[in-house]
Amino acid sequence: MNLAKFDNFYYRYKGNEEYALNNINLNIEDNENNIILLCGETGSGKTSLIRCMNGLIPQFYAGFYKGKVYIQGKDTTETPIADLSTEVGIVFQNPENQLISMNVEHEIAFGLENLGVPPKEISYRIKESASLTEIEHILDKAPFELSGGEQQRVAIASILVLEPKILILDEPTALLDPYMARKIINLLQEIKGEKNITVLISEHRLDLILPFTDQLILMKNGGVIEHGSCEKVINGKNFQNLRLNKPVIYSIFSKLKKENLYNKNIPTSIPEAIKSLKM
Ligand SMILES: Nc1ncnc2c1ncn2[C@@H]1O[C@H](COP(=O)(O)OP(=O)(O)O)[C@@H](O)[C@H]1O
Ligand SMILES: [Mg+2]
Structure with a gap:
């Protein structure tokens, strides 16, 4: 489906x-x-x-x-x-607007309580999602005391406990x-791996x-x-024509392609670029 x-x-x-x-x-x-x-x-x-x-x-x-x-x-x-x-679990743009409870643990429990999940199950799920998002040490803090990165993690944890099929x-x-941006992206990659x-x-x-x-x-x-695989889309005209901040690696390899110095697919990361150049 x-x-x-x-x-x-x-x-x-x-x-x-x-x-x-x-x-x-x-x-x-x-x-x-x-x-x-x-x-x-x-x-x-x-x-x-x-x-x-x-x-x-x-x-x-x-x-x-x-x-x-x-x-x-x-x-x-x-x-x-x-x-x-x-x-569908959605984390919207300004996490602080989404955080409404007096402390982080309640914040995460809130959605589950509303769904009538039994207390034992709630505390298990809070532990699990707090551990994945690395916020165990701030569970008793108030959301407004937290840094932007911590608030973002709490917002993600409070959605993850609901076990959605799709996290947006x-x-x-x-x-x-x-630095925090990279940590959040790494977290998403971990979530994808662990939560399927x-x-x-x-x-x-x-x-x-x-x-x-x-x-x-x-x-x-x-x-x-x-809409398609990353490799296919970034090698197409639509992506090229969008006015977006393209990654450096994309800019370098598309320029090389234009100059006929490279004729394979544009890579998305340094390891991929190295692999492609070795082939
Ligand atoms: N709440 C809203 N009320 C009225 N117009 C809106 C609202 N949110 C977005 N828009 C308009 O809808 C269009 C698409 O916006 P949006 O979906 O926010 O795009 P993006 O997230 O790609 O920046 C824009 O023209 C924007 O001004
Ligand atoms: Mg937007």
Whole structure:
């Protein structure tokens, strides 16, 4: 079954003339255990696409829509947001807006308590997700006392405990310094390995995320212009033409290709580049 499926979906926010999402057709397959990167210029519709995946669009945001979005076969216009949230865990852009409890442990327990999970199971799941996100030492702190990187980890942990099929993060490193950003990306890679879930991430720091990306979704002007394997998409014209901060390694190898000094696929990481040059 499809994890998420968009069928000719259009959406525009109330008061806007333009469609934020313009005829989206997209399939995200289940059990792919992939990191999927959502990529596009600012305003291209990434956040809006993510808001569709737990029904916030069209149920919470006022606006006009056409077409369908299904999450695990469930129509998102008819399924309560609370039900979709157990399948799709979303960490939105400003984690501090999402953190509402007096301490981190309660924050993580909150969603599980609402779902009526037994206390024993709750404490087991908190331990597990706190250990994975490395926040065991701050469980009794208040979320507002934490650094941006810690808040981001807590936000991720509080979603992970719900054991979603797909974890979605909207620009999780936007507010972090390069060191913390790298740690968050490494964490996502670990989560993918340990939890066997699909991770969908909207992220501008392509240099950090591309080496771990399995699939790429490119957005432009509210439309999905390409969806495929990372290798295929970054070697195509659509990626080349997007106005994004390309990774250094991409820029070097595409230049070499242009000058006919290199004729293989553009690599996404230094180890891959070395491998490709040795072949
Ligand atoms: N809450 C909102 N109300 C009205 N318009 C919005 C809202 N959120 C986004 N938009 C508009 O929708 C379009 C797509 O934005 P967005 O999905 O945030 O793109 P991205 O995440 O790629 O930057 C933009 O034109 C933006 O101004
Ligand atoms: Mg956005």
